[in-house]
Amino acid sequence: MEKYNEFKYKVISETKDGKTKQLYWNIAFGLQDVDNIKPSEYMLQLAKENVEGKKTYTEVYKQIDSYYKESTHINSDEREADIVSARIVQMLSSPTFRFDYNTLKLYHKHLFDGVDILVSQKYIGNFRDYNITKSEPILDGDTVLYSDFSMIEDTLRYDFEEEKNQDYTEMSKEDILKRLATFTSRIWQVHPFGEGNTRTTALFIQKYITYLGLKDMNNELFKDNSKYFRNALVRANYINIPKKINENDEYLIKFFSNLLYKTDYQLDNADLDIKEK
Template structure:
């Protein structure tokens, strides 16, 4: 018979510790490094060495972040590679959040993820916009659109638009939906919140993190997360194509590319994710 103390101990919270599964850690690091390529960033050799030590259980995530932060703090400003610094710091923070099972579905979490990933970094915008919605309008010349831009949400409408998208998603019932319907729906929701582009920079990486956490939270099964490692640029350009139209040239929003990506992610189909297919020809779009 259990003693009172033994029974009581069964109801205590357990501290969640970092996984010791090296293979799982390798996946997280692959995703994190792969996502940096969205902005043409690559981690430093030192960061890769620290990641390997983490995978082999020699250093914790906190150890890695402390050491990489100290590494850049000691460097004279003139010798700092800001692109590598961003890739390194954001990568370890992505890994920490991917490994954490906690999640809350709301647009404030989306905003907080942006703050956590980019806090203290020079990503080309004022520090006041890290973790805060932009108060200015933006455009971006896209190679896949021959220099045209997606029509991003007006800054005055960001909060209301995200609130609407998140409320609509909360009301969506995944029960008794076919696999095809679920994939299409996840792709559309991802496309919608990305199109808002609430932040001055770092939108795609923040969206990719949020969606992976959300899918995990929904319990839709094991994701083939390696897709993000090798196809992060495809992911971003598929989002671009899902949110661009030029009716005068017969070009409309196309979710097919994003559907292929999420199908490979969620049910491990073998769609070829060919970036060349995402490009429209010069005579298809007015600049």
């Protein structure tokens, strides 16, 4: 039986590489900026200790969880940023993945379970059963038209099936960028959840890109440009004929180009604001 030992499964353990750990925390903290929230100083210190190898991820998560369970004066925004960031780091650290629209639901549940981002916890990890709009500053207060709640599951099923049939091995770099931008834009436009859509989408897409073998990402972009990422998704899904504005994915393609091929396009939110045109 010894000759089969080399084929045994190996347990996935936390990386000891401080640079990689720092990258994951940077991404996680940066994504909170999408909703204008910041991690607490306590969370920043725990993350530093994790990067330095003084605490494991599990120890960090247990400490931050206990901290908020025992605290009598809670800043709800910091609590959300801290807990969701820790969970994002956990998911980024794991090489596991399944390409399925239900994975979006599971990611949403994992990130936001017990976090007060919605009126009711029943919507955490479940598709919304109501319709939504959202005033967007870059659209001069207008909103993207999101999918009707009754069509969420069918729309996602179609989008994922179409994506599953793509052959990235036959695509040029330009085609890969265009296709990833299209797929990301479509699932984000569905906006299947009441809150937390951009953070869930960003996590899913990073995991998907790694799954495709495109691992050499400059995903530091999510640290400093998470708002640009969201605003690029907004512009990719907004059309207003009277104002002569069409859906425009060029901004999202620039983001993915910098992410995957380390180009140096300037990612300036002012470029996406229709009032600046």
